[in-house]
Amino acid sequence: MRKGNNPSRDIVLSANESSHRIIIPLHIPNEDNYYKDAFQIFSYCLQSVLKTSNSVIKISVISNGCSAIINEKLFRLHQEGNIDELIIEKEPIGKINSILKALRTANERLITITDADVLFDNGWEQAVLKVFEAFPKAGSVSPVPIFRTHLRLTCNIWFRYLFSKKLYFRKVKNPEAMTQFAKSIGWKWLDGIYKDTIATLEAKNKTIAVLGCSHFVVTYKREVFDCIPKENTIFQLGGNSESEYTDLPVIKMGGFRLATYDNYAYHMGNCYEDWMGDKFDILYNKEKKAINYEYLPVLKRKKLKYFLTEKLFRKLFTIKSFYKFILKSKGLTAEQIKNFIN
DSSP, X not given: OOOSOOTTTTOOOOOOSOOEEEEEEEOOSOXXXXXXXXXXXXXXXXXXXXXXXXXOEEEEEEEESOXXXXXXXXXXXXXXXXXXXXXXXXXXXXXXXXXHHHHTTOOOSEEEEEOTTEEEOTTHHHHHXXXXXXXXXXXXXXXXXXXXXXXXXXXXHHHHHTTOTTEEEEEOSOHHHHHHHHHHTTOSOOOGGGSSEEEEEEOTTOOEEEEOOOSSEEEEEGGGGGGSOSSOOSOSSSTTHHIIIIIHHHHHTTOEEEEESSOOEEEOOSSOOHHHHHHHHTOOOOOOBOOOGGGSOOOOOOHHHHIIIIIIGGGGGGSHHHHHHHHHHTTOOHHHHHHHHO
């Protein structure tokens, strides 16, 4: 039997001082073998976000089948104020489905989705924001430029800038970071042909961005996720899940998939190495500001343009002679073209 009135009834929610949310899915079922360093690496990820972010941010962590011990550690972090939203799923529900738990109710203007093994560097949020401000069509921006991403769901960029010198191959800004990324995914080295040049786009204010982006750490405009499937994915990891839920929605909304020209984050992998601690130690605490990012231009879905760029124009790049001509017109030498084609 209810007595009296619920004191929460008709209370208007207070405005959110944050305009940027970080979503981190986490799967640490134990702390042995493959996962023995996982929580330490996650801690570097979380603390690096807290230290280096420029604005007041909200952090969502989704425990996807983590062990009870890990969940206890996460709860302490939540109590200490290091995590704003903690969602605990006892059974593994998959990486993308974990992200959806927080994503479907997130209303911040910018949403960064990151793997739990990413170390954020000083200046990453400002660098990402600079790209969003310079390119009104930017729908997603990664703080990590990756080699050979110039044709990964970027046909809408090529369609618009095919005959413009604003789209041009330039020298890689930070080849050492590119090599380090390759090592973090199990490569012993990265050949020079992959880190000598990269496809870039220059804005009116001279800001330079890299074409394409990975999906292990990316910042999105909120409206991008208006295009995600309504149902959950059937994959725990991989399959077409990340493409369907985080990559394709950007171009379906007519957005550009870009990355910063310099490197502002590092993929750590699952094994701790000394460089991680060294890098973390030189991160500095930024004074947090309540910044409202609602001024960023809103993307609007245009189905016809998506069809023209992704279903028709995209096919031109499968024609070898056309592709070679375009690469040459965008600044590549004959030797570089050979390396890109083969």
